[in-house]
Amino acid sequence: MNDLRRTLLWSVFAxxxxxxxxxxLRHTGQPSLFAPAPAVATAPASAASQGSVPTAAALPGxxxxxAAAASAEASAPAVPRELVTITTDVVxxxxxxxxxxxxxxxxxKHSDQHESGRNMVVLDKTxxxxxxxxxxxxxxxxxxxxxxxxxxxxxxxxxxxxxDGADALTLTLASxxxxxxxxxxxxxxxxxxxxxxxxxxxxxASAVAVHPQVYLQLTRDRSDPAAAAGPAFLGGPVAYTxxxxxxxxxxxxxxxxxxxxxxxxxxxxxxxxxxxxxxxHHFASAWLNNEPVEREFFGKKIGTxxxxxxxxxxxxxxxxxxxxxFESTLFVGPQEENRxxxxxxxxxxxxxxxxxxxxxxxxxxxxxKLHGILGNWGWAIVALVVLLKAAFYWLNASxxxxxxxxxxxxxxxxQLRENLKDKPQEMQQQMLKIYREEKVNPIGGCxxxxxxxxxxxxxxSVLSSSxxxxxxxxxxxxxxxxxxDPYFVLPLLMTASTLLQTWLxxxxxxxxxxxxxxxxxxxxxxxxxFFPAGLVLYWxxxxxxxxxxxxxxxxxxxxxx
Numbered sequence: 148m149n150d151l152r153r154t155l156l157w158s159v160f161a162x163x164x165x166x167x168x169x170x171x172l173r174h175t176g177q178p179s180l181f182a183p184a185p186a187v188a189t190a191p192a193s194a195a196s197q198g199s200v201p202t203a204a205a206l207p208g209x210x211x212x213x214a215a216a217a218s219a220e221a222s223a224p225a226v227p228r229e230l231v232t233i234t235t236d237v238v239x240x241x242x243x244x245x246x247x248x249x250x251x252x253x254x255x256k257h258s259d260q261h262e263s264g265r266n267m268v269v270l271d272k273t274x275x276x277x278x279x280x281x282x283x284x285x286x287x288x289x290x291x292x293x294x295x296x297x298x299x300x301x302x303x304x305x306x307x308x309x310x311d312g313a314d315a316l317t318l319t320l321a322s323x324x325x326x327x328x329x330x331x332x333x334x335x336x337x338x339x340x341x342x343x344x345x346x347x348x349x350x351x352a353s354a355v356a357v358h359p360q361v362y363l364q365l366t367r368d369r370s371d372p373a374a375a376a377g378p379a380f381l382g383g384p385v386a387y388t389x390x391x392x393x394x395x396x397x398x399x400x401x402x403x404x405x406x407x408x409x410x411x412x413x414x415x416x417x418x419x420x421x422x423x424x425x426x427x428h429h430f431a432s433a434w435l436n437n438e439p440v441e442r443e444f445f446g447k448k449i450g451t452x453x454x455x456x457x458x459x460x461x462x463x464x465x466x467x468x469x470x471x472x473f474e475s476t477l478f479v480g481p482q483e484e485n486r487x488x489x490x491x492x493x494x495x496x497x498x499x500x501x502x503x504x505x506x507x508x509x510x511x512x513x514x515x516k517l518h519g520i521l522g523n524w525g526w527a528i529v530a531l532v533v534l535l536k537a538a539f540y541w542l543n544a545s546x547x548x549x550x551x552x553x554x555x556x557x558x559x560x561x562q563l564r565e566n567l568k569d570k571p572q573e574m575q576q577q578m579l580k581i582y583r584e585e586k587v588n589p590i591g592g593c594x595x596x597x598x599x600x601x602x603x604x605x606x607x608s609v610l611s612s613s614x615x616x617x618x619x620x621x622x623x624x625x626x627x628x629x630x631x632d633p634y635f636v637l638p639l640l641m642t643a644s645t646l647l648q649t650w651l652x653x654x655x656x657x658x659x660x661x662x663x664x665x666x667x668x669x670x671x672x673x674x675x676x677f678f679p680a681g682l683v684l685y686w687x688x689x690x691x692x693x694x695x696x697x698x699x700x701x702x703x704x705x706x707x708x
Contacts, residue, residue: 226299246296278367287358294322294330327353341480363434364457386428394421399496429614506605525621628681642672644690
């Protein structure tokens, strides 16, 4: 029995160390021990190298090939390129007149946790990083060349900053005609909203009918300058960075960069509903259209370290002299669960809990309700742990009674080991006899705790994945629950509570096991010094409540603490 327990303890200790070290590597932005080396991301030198516009031939089951890149008509004068900045109360967005694409979105209510004094930037286009939202047209029939995301646009006059008292701000751009067809884009930015309305109007001034398809596309490389992957813990999920597609047929489907590199990405490619997204820790961008119209989904590698996902819609025929409009929504912002649910079905899945979703989602719901009552995320975390401890009270009580009985038997076991140290077989038999007589299960204190581990991992996932806790203060020196305690007060308290909890537990008769019982808490505590304060607060609260319950049970059973 002791050999089995010793082997089990050493195995748990070794695996825990490995998991914690891997979690620390990921938390500090270093490669996982288990992850393959990522491909090197290189930024494109020009717009042309960003991959071709999605053409009918590039998408399965569509019409014949058409030209991939449209150029302005030869007679049209050159249009100077301009970067137009729009500012609202929550975003600062930049639109490039080359293609009318959104090339930068800065979130004014969220700070960059890796660069002090800087706002969080989601979309961006620099010399080393590409992450943009593009739209345009492709012809459905051979020979139809239409304006796309490389065509020059001209900005229409208008305000660039949301005025006091105004609810919305619009930006309109008109493309140069391509074969007599012009594309007019109108972006609508609303107060307090991260969802941007995007209207595209096809104006056919040519002498023949055209058959345009509208594409909505997100293009980015593998690099993430603001990488903040949540730390892995005991096998918990790591923040996902990559593409996602959602529709009724396939539901939430991930398209990882690695799968696209290897050609293994599989997803439902047509449906009458759904959306596409680029996902990263705490933030996402997504193209949405909630109308029940047929659409085609795509996700592909379009260059060295560059990828695109999007949707393609057919507008039907636009007769000569006629126009037709198409409306969609571009979301670029934080993964606030309630806000995402209101925008589109399934969009909340971009807040990726991984395999813990079945338990993490209801835990976040409860945490959100507690925050609504208490008005502080820190106290909501404390209240949530209290409720969980209450729910598992009797299960924990069973474990603590078993440990208390083991502690009471320790003097007898120690004496037995001393008397029979040269007779290990007889010693094992006598120990088992004592356990039977006293009705004590040596591993009874472990089983109830093992049952709760999935719940604890799910709660850990909630706290590390929830952008709602990002920049959220608790008390005094804790001004952001999503980053480490600046003065390490919570980790020190957690270390003290863990050591106290170890002292209350029965001392293993084996000296090696006894040393491990003190070493393991110290190792765990060192890791927690660099974990987000919200996670440490959760663990500290759990420790304090566990100590209180164990102390009370020891008193009830007359066990000396």
